[in-house]
Amino acid sequence: MGHGHTHGPVTAGGAQRHRLVVVLGLTLAVMAAEIAGAIVSGSLALLADAGHMATDAAGIALALGAVTLAQRPARGRRTFGWQRVEILAAVANGLLLLGVAGYVLVEAVRRIGHPPEIGSGLMLAVAAVGLVVNLVSLTVLHRGRGASLNLRGAYLEVLADALGSVAVIVAAVVIATTGWTAADVVASVAIGCLVLPRAWHLLREALDVLLEAAPRGISLDDVRAHMLRVDGVLGVHDLHAWTITSGLPVLSAHVVVTDEALASGHGGRVLDALCECLGEHFDMEHCTFQIEAAAHAGHEAPVHD
Numbered sequence: 001m002g003h004g005h006t007h008g009p010v011t012a013g014g015a016q017r018h019r020l021v022v023v024l025g026l027t028l029a030v031m032a033a034e035i036a037g038a039i040v041s042g043s044l045a046l047l048a049d050a051g052h053m054a055t056d057a058a059g060i061a062l063a064l065g066a067v068t069l070a071q072r073p074a075r076g077r078r079t080f081g082w083q084r085v086e087i088l089a090a091v092a093n094g095l096l097l098l099g100v101a102g103y104v105l106v107e108a109v110r111r112i113g114h115p116p117e118i119g120s121g122l123m124l125a126v127a128a129v130g131l132v133v134n135l136v137s138l139t140v141l142h143r144g145r146g147a148s149l150n151l152r153g154a155y156l157e158v159l160a161d162a163l164g165s166v167a168v169i170v171a172a173v174v175i176a177t178t179g180w181t182a183a184d185v186v187a188s189v190a191i192g193c194l195v196l197p198r199a200w201h202l203l204r205e206a207l208d209v210l211l212e213a214a215p216r217g218i219s220l221d222d223v224r225a226h227m228l229r230v231d232g233v234l235g236v237h238d239l240h241a242w243t244i245t246s247g248l249p250v251l252s253a254h255v256v257v258t259d260e261a262l263a264s265g266h267g268g269r270v271l272d273a274l275c276e277c278l279g280e281h282f283d284m285e286h287c288t289f290q291i292e293a294a295a296h297a298g299h300e301a302p303v304h305d
Contacts (some may be wrong), residue, residue: 017064017068019140019151020064020151021064022137023060023137023141023154024061024064026133026136026137027053027056027060027137027158027161028057029133030053030129030134031050031054031056031057033129033130034046034047034049034050034053034127034130035047035050035054036126037050037123037125037126038050040122041119041120041122041123041126042117042118043123043168043171043172044107044108044111044184044185045123045164045167045168045184045185045188045191046123046126046127046168048103048104048107048108048164048188048191049127049130049161049164049168049191051100051103052100052104052157052160052164052191052195053130053161055096055097055100056154056157056158058096059092059093059096059097059153059154059157060157062089062092062093084245086245087209087210088210089153090153090205091203091206091207091210093153093157093202094200094202095199095203097157097195097198097199097202098195098196098199098200098203100192100195101195101196101199102192104188104189104191104192105188105189105192105193108185108188111184111185111188112182117181118172118175118181118184120172120173120175120176121172121176123168123171123184124169124172124173127168127169127172128165130161130165130168131165131169134158134161134162135162138158138159138162141154141158142155152202152205153202153206156198156201156202157198159198160191160194160198163191163194164190164191164195167190167191168187168191170183170187171183171184171186171187208243209242209243209245212240212242212243213242214242215241215242215243215249218241218282220239220241222282223239223251223282224236224239226277226278226281226282227277230273230277231270232257232258232260232261232269232270233257233270233274234256234257234294235255235294236253236254236255237253237254238290239251239254240253241284249282249283249284249286250284250287250288251278251284251286251287253287253289253290254290255270255274255289255290255291255292256292256293257270257291257292257293258294259293259294262291270291271289271291274287274289
């Protein structure tokens with residue numbers, strides 16, 4: 001016996017799809033400008049930021065493709081449709097970020113002691129334009145970043161880009177005023193160090209979803225305690241909570257009820273009360289319950305308390 005709610009194919013990321021389109025266009029434009037500027041000026045920091053931009057563009061394109069696929073309706077063997085693709089794209093984004101950070105750090109080490117001539121004027125101009133565009137992209141993504149893991153990943157990538165642009169600007173000013181070209185290497189290392197923790201955080205959240213860990217901020221002990229307060233409920237076992245994709249937590253449980261509740265046909269009332277309880281206190285609307293008599297519970301081997 002179960003109870004739940006029907007969910008359409010529109011995911012939290014899908015509702016923000018237009019934001020990703022705008023940011024992808026801006027990112028590609030800045031990337032092209034930084035590549036040209038890096039070639040002319042000889043700046044590793046600018047080239048590193050351009051490489052980061054290229055990775056961001058690929059990551060945002062992956063996110064855009066993922067949320068597009070996620071809109072396809074559930075059918076056949078894919079009972080939740082393609083919604084989990086959003087999480088796979090978030091993992092890919094995290095891995096790409098780690099790869100870029102590693103490249104930047106290795107290249108920076110190779111340049112230590114052998115800094116090339118740097119065109120600081122062009123370096124400063126291109127980085128300043130990149131910072132302005134990054135700030136515009138952050139404004140576009142800010143509202144939707146809490147609704148979707150994919151958008152959060154894109155937001156973190158653009159934020160790292162903005163910080164990278166600041167590092168490049170500072171390095172360009174130092175080179176222009178002091179002639180210390182090693183500032184370019186320092187800025188490159190700073191960009192790499194800014195990327196690493198954000199990439200790890202995104203990967204950890206996405207892997208938690210893939211491993212079907214309980215949604216962040218939800219304690220199964222608290223969920224069980226609330227369920228046990230429902231009139232007619234004697235016990236709860238095989239309690240599971242996980243996330244399909246951003247904004248879609250689900251829960252299933254075996255619920256032991258009193259013989260009186262079953263005999264009087266009040267099982268439906270118990271289900272309604274459970275769903276109302278979990279929806280109100282934990283914002284979990286997609287729930288499935290198996291209602292059991294006390295005698296039946298002894299015939300089962302729970303796979304989870």
